[in-house]
Amino acid sequence: MVFSYFPGCTLSTTAKYLDQCARLSAIALGFTLEEVEDWQCCGAVFPVDSEQVAPKLAAVRALVQAREKGRTLVTLCAACHHVFKQVNHQAKNDVSFRETVKNYDESLEYAGETPVLHYMEVLRQYIGFDELKKRVINPLKGRKIGAYYGCLLLRPAEVMDFDDAENPRIMEDFIAALGALPVVYPMRNECCGGYRSLQDKPMAQTLAERVIAAAVSRGAQGLVTACPLCQYQLIEHSAGEVDVCYFTELLAEALGVEDDD
Amino acid sequence: MRIGVFVCHCGSNIKATIDAEYIAAQVQQDAKVVHAAEYPYLCAEGGQQKIINAVREYQLTGVVICACSPRMHENTFRKTAAKAGLNPYQIEIANIREQCSWVHKNKDAATGKALKLAKAAIARVKLALPLFAGESAVTKRALVIGGGIAGIQTALDIAEAGFAVDLVESTPSIGGKMAQLDKTFPTLDCAACILTPKMVDAAAHEKITLHTYSEVEEVEGFVGNFTATIRKKARSVDMKKCTGCGACWEKCPSKRIPSEFDCGLANRTAIYTPFAQAVPNVPVIDRATCIKFKNGRCGLCADVCQPAAIDFTQEDAVFTQEYGVIIAATGYQVFSLDAYGEYAYHDSKNVITSLELERLMNAAGPTGGKLQRPSDGKAPKKITFIQCVGSRDITRGKPYCSKICCMYTAKHAIAIKEKYPEAEIEIFYIDVRTPGKGFDEFYRRAVEVYGVRYIKGQVGKIAEMNGILHMQAVDLLENKRFDTTADMVVLAAAIEPSPGAKPLAQMLATPMDTLRFFSEAHPKLRPVESATAGIFLSGVCHGPKDIPETVAQASAAACKAIGVLAKDKLITNPCVAKVNDKKCTGCGRCIDVCPYKAISLESNAAEANPALCQGCGGCASLCPSNAMDLNGFTHKQVLAEVDALCR
Numbered sequence: 001m002v003f004s005y006f007p008g009c010t011l012s013t014t015a016k017y018l019d020q021c022a023r024l025s026a027i028a029l030g031f032t033l034e035e036v037e038d039w040q041c042c043g044a045v046f047p048v049d050s051e052q053v054a055p056k057l058a059a060v061r062a063l064v065q066a067r068e069k070g071r072t073l074v075t076l077c078a079a080c081h082h083v084f085k086q087v088n089h090q091a092k093n094d095v096s097f098r099e100t101v102k103n104y105d106e107s108l109e110y111a112g113e114t115p116v117l118h119y120m121e122v123l124r125q126y127i128g129f130d131e132l133k134k135r136v137i138n139p140l141k142g143r144k145i146g147a148y149y150g151c152l153l154l155r156p157a158e159v160m161d162f163d164d165a166e167n168p169r170i171m172e173d174f175i176a177a178l179g180a181l182p183v184v185y186p187m188r189n190e191c192c193g194g195y196r197s198l199q200d201k202p203m204a205q206t207l208a209e210r211v212i213a214a215a216v217s218r219g220a221q222g223l224v225t226a227c228p229l230c231q232y233q234l235i236e237h238s239a240g241e242v243d244v245c246y247f248t249e250l251l252a253e254a255l256g257v258e259d260d261d
Numbered sequence: 262m263r264i265g266v267f268v269c270h271c272g273s274n275i276k277a278t279i280d281a282e283y284i285a286a287q288v289q290q291d292a293k294v295v296h297a298a299e300y301p302y303l304c305a306e307g308g309q310q311k312i313i314n315a316v317r318e319y320q321l322t323g324v325v326i327c328a329c330s331p332r333m334h335e336n337t338f339r340k341t342a343a344k345a346g347l348n349p350y351q352i353e354i355a356n357i358r359e360q361c362s363w364v365h366k367n368k369d370a371a372t373g374k375a376l377k378l379a380k381a382a383i384a385r386v387k388l389a390l391p392l393f394a395g396e397s398a399v400t401k402r403a404l405v406i407g408g409g410i411a412g413i414q415t416a417l418d419i420a421e422a423g424f425a426v427d428l429v430e431s432t433p434s435i436g437g438k439m440a441q442l443d444k445t446f447p448t449l450d451c452a453a454c455i456l457t458p459k460m461v462d463a464a465a466h467e468k469i470t471l472h473t474y475s476e477v478e479e480v481e482g483f484v485g486n487f488t489a490t491i492r493k494k495a496r497s498v499d500m501k502k503c504t505g506c507g508a509c510w511e512k513c514p515s516k517r518i519p520s521e522f523d524c525g526l527a528n529r530t531a532i533y534t535p536f537a538q539a540v541p542n543v544p545v546i547d548r549a550t551c552i553k554f555k556n557g558r559c560g561l562c563a564d565v566c567q568p569a570a571i572d573f574t575q576e577d578a579v580f581t582q583e584y585g586v587i588i589a590a591t592g593y594q595v596f597s598l599d600a601y602g603e604y605a606y607h608d609s610k611n612v613i614t615s616l617e618l619e620r621l622m623n624a625a626g627p628t629g630g631k632l633q634r635p636s637d638g639k640a641p642k643k644i645t646f647i648q649c650v651g652s653r654d655i656t657r658g659k660p661y662c663s664k665i666c667c668m669y670t671a672k673h674a675i676a677i678k679e680k681y682p683e684a685e686i687e688i689f690y691i692d693v694r695t696p697g698k699g700f701d702e703f704y705r706r707a708v709e710v711y712g713v714r715y716i717k718g719q720v721g722k723i724a725e726m727n728g729i730l731h732m733q734a735v736d737l738l739e740n741k742r743f744d745t746t747a748d749m750v751v752l753a754a755a756i757e758p759s760p761g762a763k764p765l766a767q768m769l770a771t772p773m774d775t776l777r778f779f780s781e782a783h784p785k786l787r788p789v790e791s792a793t794a795g796i797f798l799s800g801v802c803h804g805p806k807d808i809p810e811t812v813a814q815a816s817a818a819a820c821k822a823i824g825v826l827a828k829d830k831l832i833t834n835p836c837v838a839k840v841n842d843k844k845c846t847g848c849g850r851c852i853d854v855c856p857y858k859a860i861s862l863e864s865n866a867a868e869a870n871p872a873l874c875q876g877c878g879g880c881a882s883l884c885p886s887n888a889m890d891l892n893g894f895t896h897k898q899v900l901a902e903v904d905a906l907c908r
Binding site: 164165166167184185186187190210213214217 | 600601602603605607608722723724725726727731
């Protein structure tokens with residue numbers, strides 16, 4: 001199994017554990033992540049204005065490259081994943097978008113052909129959580145861990161097609177497969193406030209604290225995320241109440257492939 | 262043949278797009294058309310008189326009416342023809358309104374099309390033969406399916422008129438949803454106090470036979486002559502011996518089965534009656550949960566039963582019965598909230614539906630009428646209601662308004678404030694809809710007298726943390742997002758047709774709309790009749806309704822049913838299949854295709870029973886030797902019509 005892999009900028013700097021643990025775990029689980037050549041920043045925020053095309057070109061480029069190799073594109077960062085799914089959806093459904101993209105660069109004739117999966121979806125679809133459970137070397141016994149989905153992976157539900165946006169299960173299934181105890185809490189699919197952390201600090205703080213309070217109220221000792229921005233927000237506002245880490249860090253730990261760095 | 266053609270203006274409905282005068286002039290080119298005229302409203306008395314006069318004056322032997330759809334006024338004009346001394350089947354309708362004047366804008370094109378349609382009808386009427394209606398007998402017995410307030414009222418009204426009624430209910434007791442309710446709006450009288458006497462009346466009425474814990478399995482026949490197959494599920498209790506003493510359910514060790522009647526807020530035993538005032542007051546054994554049926558041990562109920570009424574060997578009893586009319590009264594169920602994860606209905610015990618609140622407020626309910634939170638039994642200080650959960654929601658729910666929620670929520674608010682004046686109540690709504698006698702006054706009382714806080718807006722998320730329900734909400738009038746909390750949240754979940762309605766509609770061969778409500782024959786003029794003759798509609802199976810409206814419709818359906826039952830003979834439709842036995846080879850393919858079992862093989866030729874035939878024409882179009890024809894729609898007539906259209 002070989003996938004085209006789009007790591008994204010943050011994963012080579014502040015969120016490098018998210019990336020490193022994912023790569024090590026992939027080797028352990030027997031699939032290959034082949035990094036897209038010369039990838040550029042996905043733009044991080046999907047423009048709500050459908051007329052805006054230039055900020056979406058980087059994603060189209062990576063998608064075209066994966067298509068040429070006949071591969072599924074795998075992402076890891078929730079923000080990148082959101083942008084790729086949205087761009088793919090627009091390329092599939094919006095003729096004028098396709099035409100404009102082509103006017104920028106003739107080689108980018110693209111109509112959404114490349115399947116895009118998040119790393120978590122690769123685990124669900126290609127490995128299977130039952131199989132993952134068998135591969136675990138260090139089960140995370142007794143650890144009460146809450147999944148934090150945030151908003152980007154789930155919504156809009158019909159575009160992201162990740163899981164039930166109001167009552168998702170995939171990350172809980174993942175946590176259970178690693179031998180830990182998944183804690184279901186109500187705010188796991190609400191925004192962490194990350195996008196407002198510069199303009200409106202009090203609001204960003206309220207939102208993040210609400211997520212943590214909900215998780216703690218249900219007995220969570222740790223939280224896992226798939227997004228560097230969520231990770232930053234939750235750590236910043238957790239006041240040490242819960243441990244926050246990337247889901248791939250847990251995965252690597254359970255598979256016994258932790259990076260000693 | 263002397264044909265008269267009459268062109269209706271239908272006010273401006275036809276005349277605005279079709280040149281009626283031109284059509285009247287053009288049709289007279291046909292040598293057989295001896296008279297043509299136009300008139301503003303042919304269906305009005307003056308119009309009908311004009312036709313009668315013309316028939317007599319010009320000795321017409323055929324009439325063509327260019328007007329609206331035959332579904333609208335074919336019968337009217339047949340009666341007119343009969344008055345004038347013409348055979349009613351020698352009139353033809355050319356529909357120049359619905360698919361012509363109403364849909365076209367270009368007057369020349371529409372007039373051209375209308376003329377063609379008129380000519381086709383003329384070609385048809387030239388070949389029309391006089392037909393004579395037959396008669397069929399009426400079985401003087403009604404079948405009412407569904408034993409809620411709708412079915413009970415319909416059954417009582419028919420029985421009071423002197424006709425026998427079978428009332429079939431799938432659960433162990435009649436009473437339906439109304440039996441679960443606490444109080445009723447807008448008068449706040451208790452539901453049980455006004456319902457149970459009716460339940461008892463229905464059970465005691467000499468003309469009514471109750472079949473509870475029973476299902477209709479098959480229906481055949483037609484108006485006046487239906488045959489239904491009914492399955493009486495094994496109660497495992499002999500109804501004749503049982504005294505309803507209750508010793509059996511007191512002793513039953515299987516006590517932890519969620520009660521359907523209490524919406525799962527309390528438990529019942531394996532042998533049970535759904536509620537104290539159940540009619541009949543005879544328990545059933547739920548075999549799926551009974552220890553005796555699961556592993557053969559136990560049998561305590563039989564040990565304590567003095568009259569020895571328990572019968573573990575009882576089997577389902579299936580019987581058939583003939584009926585003249587059938588009334589569907591299958592009611593509703595509460596819409597599933599699975600698609601509304603943001604309301605935490607499955608996550609928090611303190612988020613409940615309005616029907617569950619009815620049980621919590623009911624003196625006979627699991628809390629004895631004390632309002633307690635399901636999670637910890639504490640009295641809630643602040644209660645939030647959310648309206649339109651699943652109603653008026655085209656993306657995840659139902660497109661329609663469930664109609665009862667605004668009023669029952671006002672009722673709940675008032676009832677809570679009456680019992681607990683200190684309680685704080687907040688209601689999120691999209692619109693408050695209170696059209697009904699005394700309804701708006703009732704709602705105003707909730708606001709003005711009881712101080713209930715109404716907020717135009719919606720809740721986007723409910724999260725239970727440490728026993729408190731935290732909500733993210735929006736107030737549309739103040740245009741602000743805000744957070745609020747409550748001890749308990751009540752969701753006004755949409756109502757939808759019962760799951761049994763769809764298979765029943767198939768059995769009755771009567772149409773439903775896309776939302777699985779039964780369709781009425783005409784949305785304004787025939788609101789309680791189904792499109793199938795002899796099938797009537799009562800209550801919410803036809804669309805959301807409150808109790809007064811349900812009872813009104815139930816009585817209306819009964820009245821229509823009595824109209825059929827009161828007749829000794831029904832006039833049958835003469836437009837039925839007719840076999841030419843010289844041509845018939847006796848292949849029998851028509852027998853297979855006939856949905857009404859009207860055709861049989863008699864001495865090597867098919868024979869169609871005119872009482873059973875509904876004139877669908879399936880056999881006529883299928884017959885390989887052209888031996889089967891349909892009166893009023895003969896092959897010759899249809900081909901002449903097509904020829905005229907193609908000319």
